[in-house]
Amino acid sequence: MRRHFKGDAGVAIQFADRMYSVKKSFIREILKVTEDSSTISFAGGLPNPKSFPVEEVAAAAAKVLKEDGESALQYSTTEGYPPLREYIAKRYARYGIKADAGEILITTGSQQGLDLIGKVFLNKGDTVAVERPTYLAALQSFGMYEPGFIGISLMDDGIDVEAMKKALADDAVKLLYMVPSFQNPTGITYSHEKRKQVAEALRETKTVLVEDNPYGDIRFMGEDLPPMKRYVGGDAIIMGTFSKTVSPGMRLGWLYAPGDIMEKLITAKQAADLHTSYFVQRVVYQYLLDNDVEKHIKRIRRMYKAQRDAMVSALERYFPDGVYYTRPEGGMFLWVTLPEGISSIKLFEIAIKNKVVFVPGHAFFVDGSGQNTLRLSYSNSNEEQIEEGIKRLAKAFYTLKEAKHETIAVKG
Amino acid sequence: MRRHFKGDAGVAIQFADRMYSVKKSFIREILKVTEDSSTISFAGGLPNPKSFPVEEVAAAAAKVLKEDGESALQYSTTEGYPPLREYIAKRYARYGIKADAGEILITTGSQQGLDLIGKVFLNKGDTVAVERPTYLAALQSFGMYEPGFIGISLMDDGIDVEAMKKALADDAVKLLYMVPSFQNPTGITYSHEKRKQVAEALRETKTVLVEDNPYGDIRFMGEDLPPMKRYVGGDAIIMGTFSKTVSPGMRLGWLYAPGDIMEKLITAKQAADLHTSYFVQRVVYQYLLDNDVEKHIKRIRRMYKAQRDAMVSALERYFPDGVYYTRPEGGMFLWVTLPEGISSIKLFEIAIKNKVVFVPGHAFFVDGSGQNTLRLSYSNSNEEQIEEGIKRLAKAFYTLKEAKHETIAVKG
Numbered sequence: 097m098r099r100h101f102k103g104d105a106g107v108a109i110q111f112a113d114r115m116y117s118v119k120k121s122f123i124r125e126i127l128k129v130t131e132d133s134s135t136i137s138f139a140g141g142l143p144n145p146k147s148f149p150v151e152e153v154a155a156a157a158a159k160v161l162k163e164d165g166e167s168a169l170q171y172s173t174t175e176g177y178p179p180l181r182e183y184i185a186k187r188y189a190r191y192g193i194k195a196d197a198g199e200i201l202i203t204t205g206s207q208q209g210l211d212l213i214g215k216v217f218l219n220k221g222d223t224v225a226v227e228r229p230t231y232l233a234a235l236q237s238f239g240m241y242e243p244g245f246i247g248i249s250l251m252d253d254g255i256d257v258e259a260m261k262k263a264l265a266d267d268a269v270k271l272l273y274m275v276p277s278f279q280n281p282t283g284i285t286y287s288h289e290k291r292k293q294v295a296e297a298l299r300e301t302k303t304v305l306v307e308d309n310p311y312g313d314i315r316f317m318g319e320d321l322p323p324m325k326r327y328v329g330g331d332a333i334i335m336g337t338f339s340k341t342v343s344p345g346m347r348l349g350w351l352y353a354p355g356d357i358m359e360k361l362i363t364a365k366q367a368a369d370l371h372t373s374y375f376v377q378r379v380v381y382q383y384l385l386d387n388d389v390e391k392h393i394k395r396i397r398r399m400y401k402a403q404r405d406a407m408v409s410a411l412e413r414y415f416p417d418g419v420y421y422t423r424p425e426g427g428m429f430l431w432v433t434l435p436e437g438i439s440s441i442k443l444f445e446i447a448i449k450n451k452v453v454f455v456p457g458h459a460f461f462v463d464g465s466g467q468n469t470l471r472l473s474y475s476n477s478n479e480e481q482i483e484e485g486i487k488r489l490a491k492a493f494y495t496l497k498e499a500k501h502e503t504i505a506v507k508g
Numbered sequence: 509m510r511r512h513f514k515g516d517a518g519v520a521i522q523f524a525d526r527m528y529s530v531k532k533s534f535i536r537e538i539l540k541v542t543e544d545s546s547t548i549s550f551a552g553g554l555p556n557p558k559s560f561p562v563e564e565v566a567a568a569a570a571k572v573l574k575e576d577g578e579s580a581l582q583y584s585t586t587e588g589y590p591p592l593r594e595y596i597a598k599r600y601a602r603y604g605i606k607a608d609a610g611e612i613l614i615t616t617g618s619q620q621g622l623d624l625i626g627k628v629f630l631n632k633g634d635t636v637a638v639e640r641p642t643y644l645a646a647l648q649s650f651g652m653y654e655p656g657f658i659g660i661s662l663m664d665d666g667i668d669v670e671a672m673k674k675a676l677a678d679d680a681v682k683l684l685y686m687v688p689s690f691q692n693p694t695g696i697t698y699s700h701e702k703r704k705q706v707a708e709a710l711r712e713t714k715t716v717l718v719e720d721n722p723y724g725d726i727r728f729m730g731e732d733l734p735p736m737k738r739y740v741g742g743d744a745i746i747m748g749t750f751s752k753t754v755s756p757g758m759r760l761g762w763l764y765a766p767g768d769i770m771e772k773l774i775t776a777k778q779a780a781d782l783h784t785s786y787f788v789q790r791v792v793y794q795y796l797l798d799n800d801v802e803k804h805i806k807r808i809r810r811m812y813k814a815q816r817d818a819m820v821s822a823l824e825r826y827f828p829d830g831v832y833y834t835r836p837e838g839g840m841f842l843w844v845t846l847p848e849g850i851s852s853i854k855l856f857e858i859a860i861k862n863k864v865v866f867v868p869g870h871a872f873f874v875d876g877s878g879q880n881t882l883r884l885s886y887s888n889s890n891e892e893q894i895e896e897g898i899k900r901l902a903k904a905f906y907t908l909k910e911a912k913h914e915t916i917a918v919k920g
Contacts, residue, residue, distance in 0.1 A: 112630050114632055115772050125720055150578060151573075157569040163565040166562060169562065170557050170757050211779060220632075236778065237780070345580060345582050360527050369620040370619045375757050376787065376788060422706055
């Protein structure tokens with residue numbers, strides 16, 4: 097007879113401590129309940145599939161397999177396909193950054209970059225500073241290594257530098273994670289002045305900057321600014337991705353880090369998945385080589401600009417004063433702040449009945465605040481859907497507001 | 509002025525503790541120094557690229573992109589493409605195992621499976637039992653979660669069950685990791701009787717079995733046996749891969765685990781890379797659907813059988829009595845034990861000058877033993893290369909043996 101039936105009710109399998117503190121992504125759970133096609137979704141951060149270069153990728157795949165098929169299907173190096181690393185390194189030159197191909201590590205999407213950085217830097221109990229609100233999946237990836245988090249408030253032009261200085265005065269803050277351009281979830285972009293101040297403040301610390309830059313190419317208005325790395329210099333790590341400019345389904349991203357950090361990242365990557373799909377690396381590189389990528393990116397910018405304009409315009413028309421929202425200069429997201437005391441979770445419950453969904457904002461805060469905020473994505477809806485979706489959302493908002501007044505009236 | 513220049517000599521960046529104990533793969537380092545094409549390599553565990561279905565994969569990629577391109581390039585679910593999971597689950601039926609698609613998680617190569625299992629189960633200081641010798645990359649992946657390792661000796665027909673019982677009597681052994689069919693590095697396969705005994709012994713413990721089965725399909729002689737999972741029942745986790753039967757460069761593998769474990773694995777996978785390349789999943793599934801896969805696998809078996817026979821035959825002809833080697837019934841590896849006191853590292857140094865390389869065996873032992881052992885891979889060399897390579901290796905062996913005698917003579 098078995099002493100234990102592992103997995104049986106009663107005798108639970110003992111998982112690692114980290115598994116009891118990490119939650120599943122709230123966003124992914126939302127996406128599951130909203131697969132109904134009549135619901136308009138501003139929830140997921142999905143690129144517009146109309147932007148995918150399907151035919152060009154097909155041509156690239158055919159060419160790679162015809163010309164070098166056996167090699168493209170074989171194991172490869174952990175670091176990644178050298179010409180692809182070279183391509184990525186060279187592209188930073190447009191910002192006056194001299195990157196070396198040896199400083200680029202190809203990753204399985206930029207999400208893997210977060211995991212590798214966590215693995216390389218974090219002992220249990222170390223501190224990670226993040227923006228407030230911040231990218232949810234960064235909390236999940238880093239969270240697996242059981243650090244503590246400090247949230248630093250975002251202002252209209254980027255992080256609150258005084259609060260940042262205060263937070264980083266503690267030597268124990270190992271990493272500062274930020275998305276300085278078209279931030280997820282807020283759409284906020286750090287100004288040139290703010291970038292300089294952040295770099296200046298970082299110099300006084302031991303903290304390593306992790307700059308997540310998935311949307312940097314998708315600027316459709318305002319002045320283009322270099323990554324924080326240009327301001328900070330050698331120590332920063334940049335995370336990049338082809339998800340927003342070529343295809344997210346490929347899962348192809350990279351880390352750009354100085355040599356001593358890179359060496360550790362490669363060791364961690366080797367243990368994580370040996371290397372990123374070599375077939376994918378070869379196909380995407382062939383695509384980049386054979387096509388006018390800058391032209392393609394311009395097309396995506398125009399597409400998202402139109403969608404962003406449609407959303408801002410609809411918000412202006414359908415929502416009353418007292419509801420605030422960001423006006424992003426790029427990227428895929430817009431952030432709404434409802435009047436104090438109006439819960440975006442309650443709004444969600446009504447909105448889903450009205451067949452429109454979004455992500456309630458509290459999920460993006462390490463301290464559970466932001467109850468009256470929400471994230472809207474305009475990237476995966478056309479202008480008609482955006483118009484209709486914001487109309488439905490406004491209707492839900494008024495329903496909630498009136499119900500609230502009634503409650504108050506009854507209470508009074 | 510900067511208080512610290514992070515990364516400067518003198519003020520080292522503080523990495524996580526785990527990064528100071530994990531070494532880079534010795535095998536990968538060997539592969540780097542042996543890129544000279546006149547050197548015959550028995551070192552890497554590379555499949556024979558002649559076995560890759562290049563044209564069929566090209567047809568599958570073209571079809572997927574033509575028929576469903578926008579979807580194939582979009583983000584997808586963490587669990588993986590449902591029809592692919594269904595296909596994998598159903599294929600276990602040939603061993604009398606009823607797997608449900610919900611128990612299959614698609615991974616970025618089976619290497620990622622190791623990382624996810626480590627993440628889900630291991631706290632620092634937990635114990636993992638492994639075969640002695642064992643698969644090197646498992647030590648690396650699990651090692652990232654800072655467990656202790658116990659090595660359990662392998663016999664000709666599988667693990668030493670008495671030693672295993674003794675090791676697992678300690679309640680703290682969380683995982684038992686094994687490769688029961690055509691093991692890497694030894695080529696050893698557990699007998700039916702041994703599998704039964706292992707299952708029986710496991711029942712008395714809390715330890716979860718991790719069965720790595722990358723070579724199970726590549727049996728070219730002897731009686732086909734079901735995976736350990738069939739003997740153990742619900743609690744075992746199986747790791748599988750398309751690397752040996754379709755293409756390793758795709759990085760496509762899976763975990764097969766019961767529901768309560770699967771739930772944690774999905775959470776860990778989500779944090780690790782969101783999901784495995786959806787494009788790769790779609791292409792490989794299309795390939796599996798449109799081709800006679802069993803016929804393709806039979807072709808690989810014939811290919812490796814011929815290569816294995818060539819190596820065994822050459823070893824018989826060129827090496828003297830007192831050198832022992834396994835005679836694998838499948839897989840890609842063969843294990844050589846030299847006479848006591850003859851170092852495979854010294855042999856390596858001579859062999860590389862003779863333009864033949866292999867992996868010295870001590871790397872596969874958690875306790876640094878196995879100094880007189882080595883691993884030979886026959887999968888990525890043709891019969892002529894194998895004949896010539898073993899001849900060169902034997903020459904190196906005799907050179908070493910004579911040098912040793914001379915040293916003894918001089919000493920004497």
